[in-house]
Amino acid sequence: MNxxxxxxxxxxxSTSLMAIIFQLMDMLSYGRAMFKSDDPEQNIIVQNIxxxxxIYSTIWSQLLFNYFSKIDAAIISSVIVxxxxxxxxxxxxxxxxxxxxxxxxxxxxxxxxxICSVGFGIVSLLLKYGRAGHLISLIxxxxxxxxxxxxxxxxxxxxWSALVPKGYEKKYWLLCTIAIAVAVILFILQFKLAGADFxxxxxxxxxxxxxxxxxxxxxxxxxxxxxxxDNNWLxxxxxxxxxxxxxxxxxxxxxxxxxxxxxNFFNILTVIFFNSVxxxxxxxxxxxxxxVNFDFSDELGTxxxxxxxxxxxxxxxxxxxxxxxxxxGTLKIYGYVSALAxxxxxxxxxxxxxxxxxxxxxxxxxxxxxxxxxxxxxEPIFTTSIYEYSxxxxxxxxxWLTGQYIVGVLVGLGICVAYYIIASRRKIALYDSLDVIxxxxxxxxxxxxxxxxxxxxxxVLPEYTDILIMDFSRCQGVDWLGMDLIVSCCEKARKVYFxxxxxxxxxxxxxxxxxxxxxxxxxxxxxxxxxxx
Numbered sequence: 297m298n299x300x301x302x303x304x305x306x307x308x309x310s311t312s313l314m315a316i317i318f319q320l321m322d323m324l325s326y327g328r329a330m331f332k333s334d335d336p337e338q339n340i341i342v343q344n345i346x347x348x349x350x351i352y353s354t355i356w357s358q359l360l361f362n363y364f365s366k367i368d369a370a371i372i373s374s375v376i377v378x379x380x381x382x383x384x385x386x387x388x389x390x391x392x393x394x395x396x397x398x399x400x401x402x403x404x405x406x407x408x409x410x411i412c413s414v415g416f417g418i419v420s421l422l423l424k425y426g427r428a429g430h431l432i433s434l435i436x437x438x439x440x441x442x443x444x445x446x447x448x449x450x451x452x453x454x455x456w457s458a459l460v461p462k463g464y465e466k467k468y469w470l471l472c473t474i475a476i477a478v479a480v481i482l483f484i485l486q487f488k489l490a491g492a493d494f495x496x497x498x499x500x501x502x503x504x505x506x507x508x509x510x511x512x513x514x515x516x517x518x519x520x521x522x523x524x525x526d527n528n529w530l531x532x533x534x535x536x537x538x539x540x541x542x543x544x545x546x547x548x549x550x551x552x553x554x555x556x557x558x559x560n561f562f563n564i565l566t567v568i569f570f571n572s573v574x575x576x577x578x579x580x581x582x583x584x585x586x587x588v589n590f591d592f593s594d595e596l597g598t599x600x601x602x603x604x605x606x607x608x609x610x611x612x613x614x615x616x617x618x619x620x621x622x623x624x625g626t627l628k629i630y631g632y633v634s635a636l637a638x639x640x641x642x643x644x645x646x647x648x649x650x651x652x653x654x655x656x657x658x659x660x661x662x663x664x665x666x667x668x669x670x671x672x673x674x675e676p677i678f679t680t681s682i683y684e685y686s687x688x689x690x691x692x693x694x695x696w697l698t699g700q701y702i703v704g705v706l707v708g709l710g711i712c713v714a715y716y717i718i719a720s721r722r723k724i725a726l727y728d729s730l731d732v733i734x735x736x737x738x739x740x741x742x743x744x745x746x747x748x749x750x751x752x753x754x755x756v757l758p759e760y761t762d763i764l765i766m767d768f769s770r771c772q773g774v775d776w777l778g779m780d781l782i783v784s785c786c787e788k789a790r791k792v793y794f795x796x797x798x799x800x801x802x803x804x805x806x807x808x809x810x811x812x813x814x815x816x817x818x819x820x821x822x823x824x825x826x827x828x829x
Contacts, residue, residue: 304624311370322374326454352642354373357373357603358373359635364597365612369628373611378447387405402543409609412567419572420600421601437780442672445668450696455659456658458654459475478656533651562702566700575612586622673685673689679779679802680779737762738765742770743755752781774801775800779805
């Protein structure tokens with residue numbers, strides 16, 4: 297049943313609460329880790345600044361995305377959290393080398409965030425008006441997959457720093473055990489209860505309730521909260537209400553250092569590049585889950601215009617937007633109101649943070665990291681070739697060990713192009729022509745070239761038909777993207793016949809497609825068709 301498209305107070309309250317819960321959790325987990333200082337006292341300050349930067353940029357981006365978007369529903373937008381650990385680790389180190397003092401660090405870091413945001417916006421607009429948005433989806437999947445795996449690896453240090461901010465000690469063994477157990481259970485539940493919109497907030501609420509219930513039973517009443525803080529179960533309490541001036545007072549334009557920008561040039565390009573990849577995944581996922589139609593190019597424009605005005609790169613969050621839509625967020629007004637409601641997080645979020653257990657703050661980074669690794673290195677075992685799986689591993693290791701994602705991308709692209717050159721020279725034995733005449737209910741696709749990321753644009757998906765014949769007998773090879781296109785074709789017919797054995801073909805993946813029949817040669821094809829027709 298589709299959500300109602302009439303205004304409802306209950307839907308307004310439900311969607312606003314959902315947005316508050318989602319963004320509060322992200323602010324406490326990712327916002328606090330945006331900046332880092334080795335000085336314990338300064339680290340508390342930069343964590344607070346990071347949380348404020350996160351939530352105010354998220355509020356502003358949600359207002360902008362809902363304004364510019366042509367999607368006929370409210371959507372959720374936020375800071376691109378996947379890139380924050382990379383920036384803190386790589387951009388932050390360079391800034392520290394060329395600036396002095398806390399104000400210099402914050403000023404230069406925010407300036408680079410602003411450059412990344414504007415650059416991301418400009419690239420999105422160039423893709424929109426250059427009608428080149430489809431190029432994003434043609435990047436070799438093995439390369440992107442390896443980079444996503446590296447992003448997953450960077451989530452674990454982030455979660456660990458939230459769990460034991462002052463370093464591990466033996467007395468924290470129980471805390472760490474519980475943190476791992478809580479994260480593993482949530483990771484499993486996400487698969488067992490796929491599509492459960494309130495899973496993460498409800499699970500978090502249950503865990504926090506159990507924690508305080510047990511604490512009130514086993515910890516003495518006189519010093520209960522202080523005991524929990526002293527033993528690292530809870531963060532340090534800060535009874536503060538912070539306003540934007542807390543950040544603005546740290547910005548000192550006289551501390552801007554050109555070396556911070558020059559030496560971060562490739563890091564900035566890396567952030568812009570990988571931020572651009574998200575839209576190729578997020579928008580199709582939203583469309584499939586909600587059934588809401590929209591133009592891909594229009595939403596590139598939404599992303600572009602919005603990021604010109606947010607000082608941190610932001611994007612359309614598919615998983616939150618899907619839950620938002622199913623909870624009744626079908627009208628733009630819900631998106632605007634929920635954005636304004638998040639001001640409560642900005643004002644009172646720091647106070648709330650002091651009562652959220654550290655193992656809960658570490659939970660989301662741990663689960664997100666595990667999710668990236670699962671989708672990057674476990675699921676592809678059954679869907680891609682050893683050759684492309686190896687490329688993903690190599691790219692992941694290069695990105696993770698060097699911290700330079702652009703190096704991993706260039707190496708991965710080089711390997712993929714080399715494969716294309718070598719495989720395209722493969723000689724194919726001559727076959728007789730396919731003796732099948734197309735009709736209203738029979739369509740034929742002949743691929744006599746290497747189907748990969750460089751040639752994918754030549755492959756045109758047909759209109760729906762009764763019988764589809766895919767002749768790959770003259771195809772030298774396919775890559776991961778080519779396999780995706782073949783599988784997508786199977787949705788365009790009642791029955792699909794596939795003939796050919798190009799290099800890299802994942803036969804097991806094709807056998808899992810119910811309406812596809814693998815045939816050895818033309819004679820087998822004619823026999824199968826005679827029985828079917």
